[in-house]
Amino acid sequence: MYHTWMRYFTPSPAHHRLGLVCLGVGLQHGTLPPVGPRVLNHHVAVVIGAGRGWYTTPDGTRRQVTAPALLWLVPGVTHHYGADPHTGWDESFVDFTGPATATYTELGYIEPENPLVPLADTAAARAAIGRITRAARRGNPFLEVETAAAVHELLVALRRARADTDADGDPVLQALARDAFLPLSVAEHAARHGMTPAALRTAVRRGAGCSPKDYLLAIRLGRAKELLAATELPVAAVARRVGYTDPAYFSRLFTRRVGTAPVRFRARQGHSVPGGWSTRVPDPDDPPRIG
Template identity: 75%
Template sequence: MFRTWMRFFTPGAVHHRLGLVCLGVGLQHGAVPAVGPRVLDGYVAVVISSGRGWYRTPDGRRTAVTAPALVWLTPGVPHHYGPDPDTGWDEGFVTFTGPDTATYTELGYIEPERPVVPLADASGPRDVIARIARAARQGNPLLEVETGAAVHELLVALRRARADLAPDGDPVLHALARDACTGMTVADHAARHGMTPAELRAAVRRVAGCSPKDYLIGIRLGRAQELLATTELSVAAVARRVGYDDPAYFSRLFTRRVGAAPVRFRAQQSRAVPDDWNEGLQEDAEPGPPVAEPVDGP
């Protein structure tokens, strides 16, 4: 015996320009019939919150699926899967597509090469699927936008729920964030963790979807924007505070990454804040020691 509930949607061309659109949502429980072999044109995230089953790869290999788990179905890839008939499983699925799938794949949120992903906890993704199911009511004027936005949220929830990621964040990323505005290079950070630069790059990309250099620059420039918006520190002083001894280089990097020069950013975003908020943030009497731009290599 099994129970099935599902709804399918047909977003218009304008909704596809949102980046991701939801094409369907479903909830199934019990000894659900096996699916496939088949090939799809879109993506499906199948979240198994209880029970167990199997997934068969295109080359015939059988992989066990034990809840909580995620099964990725990706376009053009044959798949065949189902629950064990003796146990069944509790399944929620979301079908989606859109141009942003390429970016989410590049960042590691969608993993075509890893169709079965163990989860630490399925409650977060299942909450998002339940919201999509509630949005699927007849006559909902926000249906396409509401469900499309929820797909973005679902991809984040699935990434956060992965069993191979610590629920409170990765200690390597915490250390990089803590020391981002110092003079440490990527090689320095790697040595601190007993890694080679290549190992650090692989670890950061697996968790954050970017290189250590880009991760450090993002934190530095985020802090620089805060200082420009909330203090009267000179651009040179802000540059030193976030790890750049050369203010000209800092200004070029800031302009390229933020889209506005530091002076223009300050003119647009400056805010009056309480005096005690800025305590300890004003320019030092003596400039600090030179610090190096993080390099992505040994």
């Protein structure tokens, strides 16, 4: 015995230009019939919240699926899976497509080579899927945009929920972020953490979807923007604060990556914040207020 609910959508060409669109959503539980073998032309995230079952890899290997878990179904690849016929499972699925899937794959949020992903929990993913199901009501004029936004949220939730990721993030990434403003090369950062440069590159690529150099650069330039916008520090001082001893090199790098020179970036902000910005992250449920 099983129960199922699903809706499918056909976004317009204009909605496809959002980069990511939702094609369908479903909630099922019980002793569901097997799916496949079949091949699709779009992505599907299948979230198993409870129960167990099986998944057959393209080479014919059958693997056990134990909740909580995620199945990635990717375009052009044969998949075949099903719930245990005795216990069943609870399943939520979201079909999606768009050019942004290539970038999410490059960044490690979608893993075609790792179709079965153990999860730590499914709460955040199910919340995102819940937003899609609520948006799926008939006659909703915002359906395509709401569901597209929720797919972005779902991909982030699934990346955070991976069982091999600590709740506070990857320790290597935390350490790099802590040391980002030190004037160190990638090799020196690796040595500080007892790693080879190659091992550091692999860890950062898996955790952040980019190279250590790009990861550090994003942190440095983000802080540089804050200092330029919120203080009167000279550009040379800003460069030193974020780890660059050569102000001219910093200015060239900033201009190339941000698209405008540091002095122009500061001028366009049009304001300064006496004392600088607070480093304390506000509570989104209780933000600072006047009075």
